[in-house]
Amino acid sequence: MSQIHITTTINGDETEYLCEADETLLDVLRDHLDMTGSKEGCGTGDCGACSVVVDGRLVCSCLMLAAEAEGRAIETIEGMGQGDQLHPLQQKFLEHAALQCGICTPGILVAAKNLLERNPNPSEEEVRYWLAGNLCRCTGYDKIIRAVMDTAADMRGAA
Template identity: 90%
Template structure:
């Protein structure tokens, strides 16, 4: 099979890679670019563990072909922190113990970051709706929802 040459921006850095036509963005992120934060939970877009932001839209990297990233901007969990400083969501998840095994956590963090970028003042119902595509088997969702709501309030207060 012939490989596809892709030039994209990942976490703010221009990135080039070669991939097979059938490889997903998740495959390339994990297997070629060593960005292993995004997880494959289901491979069918049902669990949200592989959530990334592409051109400002939340997508399941397991459902997007890597070749479709050509010319686009991709944000992964690895791009959330600013150097040694955690993103406010990451910090709040730690403080409030809103994570356990870590399989779903990267996808949930990326999804909630995307939510707060779109809506810095979400209601609890809106947070729950936004996270409907992210499955967590360990924590339940109460601590996750509380961490997102507290982060939104903190970020509004800092603005």
């Protein structure tokens, strides 16, 4: 099997990898690049734990072939903070206890960040529908929604 050579940008860094045609972006992130922050909860796009942003668009990395990433710009949970500085959403998730087991947390943070970049003032309903593709089984979503809303309010205040 001949592998495909891909050059892409991940969290601002130019990255090259070899992949099989049937490998997903999630496979490559986790198994080849050792970026295990994106999780595989289902492999069918139903849980959102593998959420990443590709050219500004929120997608499930389990539903994108690694070979599609040529020339794209990919953002993952590993790139969310700046050095030891947490993103405001990450900080609010800690303060609001918006995680229990934490397996869905990277995907939810990536999705929520993409929402706030598009809509700095979402309603509770808008947050809930935006995050409907990110399953959480621990929290009942209550503290997650509050953390996102609170982050949005803070970021609007700071802007």
